Amino acid sequence: MEARAAYYRGQANRLTDRARSAESKVDRTKNMVLYYLKARNLRKIEGQEFTLRLQKNSQDFLVVLDEPQIPLIFRDIETKIPGHLWEALLSYLSDEARRELNACVRQMKPSADAIKRAAADQEEVPGAAIQRGVHLRVA
Known part of the structure; x- marks a missing residue:
């Protein structure tokens, strides 16, 4: 049971890291689109x-x-x-x-x-x- 709990904790950490990475990609993409719109005065x-x-x-x-x-x-x-x-x-x-x-x-x-x-x-x-x-x- 302890091993199972440790495995689930590891999975939770892995998913937290993936969520953080996905949020970072969202921010970078939004900034890229904002830059594109501003640069072209759109x-x-x-x-x-x-x-x-x-x-x-x-x-x-x-x-x-x-x-x-x-x-x-x-x-x-x-x-x-x-x-x-x-x-x-x-x-x-x-x-x-x-x-x-x-x-x-x-x-x-x-x-x-x-x-x-x-x-x-x-x-x-x-x-x-x-x-x-x-x-x-x-x-």
């Missing part, structure tokens, strides 16, 4: 069984061109603030507390939501661009 290709169509994605995505140029207002800041520093913050921050607060910053990264809102308001954000991608629809 919107769709109609065949007997399928129609391959270039379609815009439903949402824009953020492309960070130069992260240091993105202003602080368009960033999410993750911090870990000790209690004594939080009280100092609530009492309107002195210069020393400001330095301590800066030392607590764990991570600073661009905020896609804030940058997208600014782009929607026709505001330019240095170091970032909003783009809309495309994907392949098979019908």
Whole structure:
């Protein structure tokens, strides 16, 4: 029974690898068709069984061109603030507390939501661009 269980586990691993390989082939084929359509400035290709169509994605995505140029207002800041520093913050921050607060910053990264809102308001954000991608629809 143990040998049978080991055999089935091996078959499961083999089939998982084959599924991963098939998914990779699907992705490569879609990318190849997208490239073909874009290179020839085509919107769709109609065949007997399928129609391959270039379609815009439903949402824009953020492309960070130069992260240091993105202003602080368009960033999410993750911090870990000790209690004594939080009280100092609530009492309107002195210069020393400001330095301590800066030392607590764990991570600073661009905020896609804030940058997208600014782009929607026709505001330019240095170091970032909003783009809309495309994907392949098979019908």
